[in-house]
Amino acid sequence: MLIAGIYAIIWPADALTVLVLAGGILLLIDGALGLWSLTFGGGKSGNYWFDVAANALSLLLGVLILLSPLLATIFTVTFLAAIVGVTALVVGVMQIVVITREREHYARIWPVVLSGISYILLGLAFLLLPLISVTIAVIFGGVMLVVFAFGLFGWAWRLYQRTKA
Numbered sequence: 001m002l003i004a005g006i007y008a009i010i011w012p013a014d015a016l017t018v019l020v021l022a023g024g025i026l027l028l029i030d031g032a033l034g035l036w037s038l039t040f041g042g043g044k045s046g047n048y049w050f051d052v053a054a055n056a057l058s059l060l061l062g063v064l065i066l067l068s069p070l071l072a073t074i075f076t077v078t079f080l081a082a083i084v085g086v087t088a089l090v091v092g093v094m095q096i097v098v099i100t101r102e103r104e105h106y107a108r109i110w111p112v113v114l115s116g117i118s119y120i121l122l123g124l125a126f127l128l129l130p131l132i133s134v135t136i137a138v139i140f141g142g143v144m145l146v147v148f149a150f151g152l153f154g155w156a157w158r159l160y161q162r163t164k165a
Contacts, residue, residue, distance in 0.1 A: 002149035008142025012135045015142065020073045024065030031059025078130045085126030085133075092119030 008015040034055030038048070065072040095116035099109045106112075126133045 001145050001152070005142045005145025005149060008138050008145065012138040012142070016077060016134065016138050017069055017073050019138075020065060020076050021069050023076070024062045024069070024072065026062070027058045028062030028066065031055045031057070031062055035059065074131070077134045081126045081130030081134050085123045085130070088119045088123030088126060090123075092116040092121075092123060095119065 004015075034051065038051055038055065065076070093116070095112055099106065099112040099116070103109050
């Protein structure tokens with residue numbers, strides 16, 4: 001975890017490509033196992049043709065991602081950044097609208113309004129600058145991995161010291 005976090009901090013674009021490739025591998029495995037289960041494994045569901053189509057699309061998308069990781073990274077990251085951006089915009093607007101409508105029930109509304117504004121700014125950043133925003137998010141994720149790894153090291157050290165005493 002520590003090594004992955006350091007890698008994400010130093011080389012965020014490469015770490016993002018690795019994440020997209022891992023997603024492609026998971027889609028490939030999911031689609032292949034799903035089709036195998038429906039064909040040979042006796043997998044039964046209420047929607048046979050829906051499951052066939054979903055697993056075939058999963059398999060196809062996994063193959064496409066693995067064949068062209070650079071294009072897949074750019075398109076996948078841009079699409080996911082757009083989803084995050086729209087979601088953040090909706091949440092921010094909802095927070096501001098709800099708190100202004102219900103302001104008589106709250107002593108202070110400025111923390112919620114400030115939170116809504118920050119969500120709106122985050123959403124705009126993800127929509128207007130998707131690759132930079134995702135790169136910063138990968139770096140932040142790497143920092144969190146490093147912090148979590150050191151926390152686990154500290155916890156393991158305390159457990160070691162407790163068993164030693």
